Each structure stands twice: as structure tokens, then as C-alpha cells.
Amino acid sequence: MRIVVIGAAPTGLGVAYRLYQLQKSNVDVAKHVEFIVLEKCITFIDLSYFSQYSDMKSLKRLNEELLILFLLHDLEQSIQQAAQNYSDNDNNNDNNNDNNNDNNNDNNNDNNNDNDNDSVKELSPGGLSRTIMDENGFFWDMGGHITFDHNFPYYTEAICWAINEWNILTRNCQVDISYMFDEKGLHLVPYPVQYAIPLFPASIKKKCLEDLRERLRKPKKLNPSKNFDEWINENFGPTLRNYFFKQYTQKVWTVKPDQMNPVWVGTRVAKIPYEKLEKLCAMDEKHLQVIGIDAKGKLITYENEQNEKVKLNYDILINTGPIDQLIKHTKLCPDLDLKYNKVFVIGVGLIKPINRIAEQFTWLYFPENTVPFYRVTFLSHYGEMTPDNNKYWSILCECAYAINNNDVTEKEITEKTIECLIRKTIISREQIVSVFSIQLSYGYPIPTVNRDNELTRAHKILEKHEIYSRGRFGGWKYEVANQDHCFMQGKEIIDRILLGEPEKVYKNGLSKS
Secondary structure (H helix, E strand, O other): OEEEEEOOOHHHHHHHHHHHHHHHOOOHHHHOOEEEEEOOOOOEEEHHHHHHOOOHHHHHHHHHHHHHHHHHHHOHHHHHHHHHHOOOOOOOOOOOOOOOOOOOOOOOOOEEOOOOOOEEOOOOOOHHHOEEEOOOOOEEEOOOOOOOOOOOHHHHHHHHHHOOOOOOOOOOEEEEOHHHHOOOOOOEEEOOHHHHHHHOOHHHHHHHHHHHHHHHHOOOOOOOOOOHHHHHHHHHOHHHHHHHHHHHHHHHHOOOHHHEOOHHHHHOOOOOOHHHHHHHHOOOOOOOEEEEEEOOOOEEEEEOOOOOEEEEEOOEEEEOOOHHHHHHHHOOOOOOOOEEEEEEEEEEEEEOOOOHHHHHOOEEEOOOOOOOOOEEEOHHHHOOOOOOOOOEEEEEEEEEEEOOOOOOOHHHHHHHHHHHHHHOOOOOHHHEEEEEEEEEOOOOEEOEOOHHHHHHHHHHHHHHOOEEEOOOOOOOOHHHOOHHHHHHHHHHHHHHHHHOOOOOOOOOOOOOO
16 A cells, blocks of 8 residues: 655644554554655655665664654755755764754645635745744744644654653743733733733723623523634623734734634644754655646645656545645635635844843734734744854734735834834844744634535545545645644554544534544
8 A cells, every 4th residue: 555645744744653662562554554745845755765674773863864754844054055965864863952843833834825726836845834044043933833732642652752852831821911911012911812801901801701791691502603703792791802812813813803714712722963964864855846637636736846747646635725726726616615814924133132022922914904913933942043143133913814815025024013013012123133024824724614615525536546645735624724633644644544443622514533
């Protein structure tokens, strides 16, 4: 059996790690599985890579090289250099610290403009999971990459096997509500904001409490909420909805709350020696890019580094790129009515001293519409993310826009972000030594009201052709879109295919999974 995975970020890695475990344990159904990953940028990996490790003496090197798979998405600069001499791949590597993962995020190997059917390919692998080094030596995540290990012991075991030491932070994030007080600068309260009602202005606090009392007096509703806006009203009341949830939701998701379903709310309301990894990262690179999928003939067409079209047959296909693009490629059913937004990531590298606010917190939320960013992350807390952490510190800002909103340019958003950071007294202009910006064409998979019906429609036809779509945009479910979720989706789809075990993390909406 040949299993092909499109995309190497967490979902694909979960598949690879689980297959390796099963083969290492001599599980019969896994013995004859041929496994191939097609990373849409430059990476080609197959399970024969693992076969060179047959005894415990080789475990250390396997541990180090598996780490390369986990960190592959974080190494744009190293990979570009290594691609020039990828035949030399025999060096050893130290175990490392890595800072990964929140919102989110993962699995955006195939980007697409709303009115353009041609996929926009990233310049480096990993999509939303990658980290980029700018020309001044600052490292920037494609959003805040935080690994939450409390959800899945299996995931924790896997990442700790690959990486011995982690930079562990105690979360300390707050929300700016200066607009409630009509103040300039920052007025911070603890997050989540619904627990900070006692710190609101007296008049707003009174209204919030009245709303909550009214909710308690009403009999419990039997029918589920029709949309997220209705869910907010039913659980928190109109005051908190109007002062926080409505504007913050629209700011992050770029759609109104009444266009979102309420299903997702249940689970959502240091130094890496990059240079030493270069040669190991170059293993088996062939600059592959998927350009066609023949679902009925079980055939993938990709373009290699010589710009030659190559055909590859498969038995099972696991897709981790956006499912809307998969449907466009396969033409198995009409296009999906799924919504997503784009996110601009703005990084600012600064010379010390660190602002008192930045020293105190890990990240902050900003619901106010006059502030361009919805979240600010003090990235240099996460590890050695600057050229010299004794001299520099860094901030990462995330700004969400509707996919069809082209009214502002990346340059204008960057300028607005810096101006607002200064206005909020988080930084001063004199401190700035580096500015980084990038547009993530696929930012958040929006949980619209009709999302689940559309996904079920897609999975029904895809799985008839033994195509499984999982991951942040492959599965399109934000409630299970963190990197740990996506890794587990990779593990569980292999257990389902080979062992007949049901998936627990991802629900495809079909009667049998």
C-alpha cells in the first residue's frame, strides 16, 4: 500500500510518526506500507528514511533527524542555503528547544486568492507553522506559535522524544479595554474578559450583571443556538456582546458573529541552532510541487526541480492543504461554500530596555476597532528570537482582514501597527531596529453556519475515493486546528486506515469514521 500525504507540517508529521511507531512495533498491517510526503514547496520524505535505524544504538541519530521533520517548517533561511548542496546530509545535530504553535496554527501549504483558482505557493515549507528569520536576525512566527501539551499525552510524548528541552512560560495575557473608559494608552484587565466584569466601568458592569441575572431567571433553552451571535447573547447578554464579543469576533474573523456557527466554542472560548541543521534539512529535497490530482485514477502530478512533470500513483491520499483547493483540483463535487480570512503578521524588533507592559505579559488582546491588530505577542519571551536577547526584544502583531478586502496595503497596515504600538505606549519609535511583515493568505478557517454541512458533503465524496483531508485547513475546523490537534489528526487517520480505530479529534460528519 502506498500512502501519499500532501503537506509536511503537523498533520503530515503525525502520520509519519505513527507509521514509524507501527512499523517499529512490527504491526502486520504497517509492514508493507510505502509512505511519501509531498511538501508543496521543496520537501520530499519517505519512510525509507526511517529504515536506516534498526537498533537502539541508532536511536540518538534518529531522534535528532526526526527533530528535523518537526522543525522543518521553521527553517526558511537554512533550507534555502542547504538546497544548494543537498547531497551532503550526514552531519549530527544537537537536541534543541523550539517554540511552537497557537492558533494557531498549522497546515497552510497551499494558499489561494479568493478570485483566483491558481494556488499561491509559499517560498518555504510549513505554511502557518513556519518561522522566518529577517535580514536583521530576528525570528518571526507566522502567528503566535504556542504548544499546548495538556490536551494529548501522545503528542507531548512525541515532541519531548524529538526535543529534550522546552522553553516553558506561564501564560499571562490580558485585554485592553481603554475604550470602555475613553482613555488613551492601555487599560488592561485579565483574560478571558467575561471574568473581568468587576473591573469594568461602573455603568457597564451594572448592565452586564443585570444581563446575567436575567439569563439565570429564564428557563434553560432546549434548542441549540442557531449561530455564534445568538450563543453570545444567551450566555453573556447583550452588554458584554456589544462591548467586547461582537467587535472582537468581527476583528479576528472578519465576519459578523451571526454568520458563524456556535459548535466550535466548546474548545476555544529556546534557541534553535539553525546553522547546524542546514545539511540535515537538505535530505531528499526535490523541490516538489503538486500541480494536479486525478482522484479516479489515483494519480498525482507534480513538478520537480527540473520543471519536469512527474506522475505518482497512490492507494491512499492524505491532504493537509486547504480542502477548498483540494475540491478545485479534483473536481469531485461543486466548489465548497467555505469562508476564511487573511492575516498580516507584523514583527517589530527593538533595542532594550523592555517596556514594563512587555516584561509583565506574554500577549495582549485588543478588541477596539481603531487598533489594527487583534493580538500582540511579546515574542522574545519565548526563546532566543532576536540576534542577542541581552540587547534586543521583539513584538509580533496579528491583523486580520476579509479575504476580499484590498483597501489597504501591507505597507499601510505595517505603518498603522507601529503608530498604534507607540500610541498605546508599548514601544517608542527610537527603539525600532527591525520591521518585518508578511501576508498569510489563509489565516483562520471561519466556522460559518453552514460549514459542517459543506465539509460533510466534501468528505462523503472524497472518502469514496480514499482521500482524507485533515489539518487546520484540510479539516477546516478551528476548534481542532492547533498544532497538537493537527498532529493527532495525522496519528488518528493512520490508526483508522490501518487498524480500523475511530477518529476522536476530527469528526467528518459521516455516520461511520
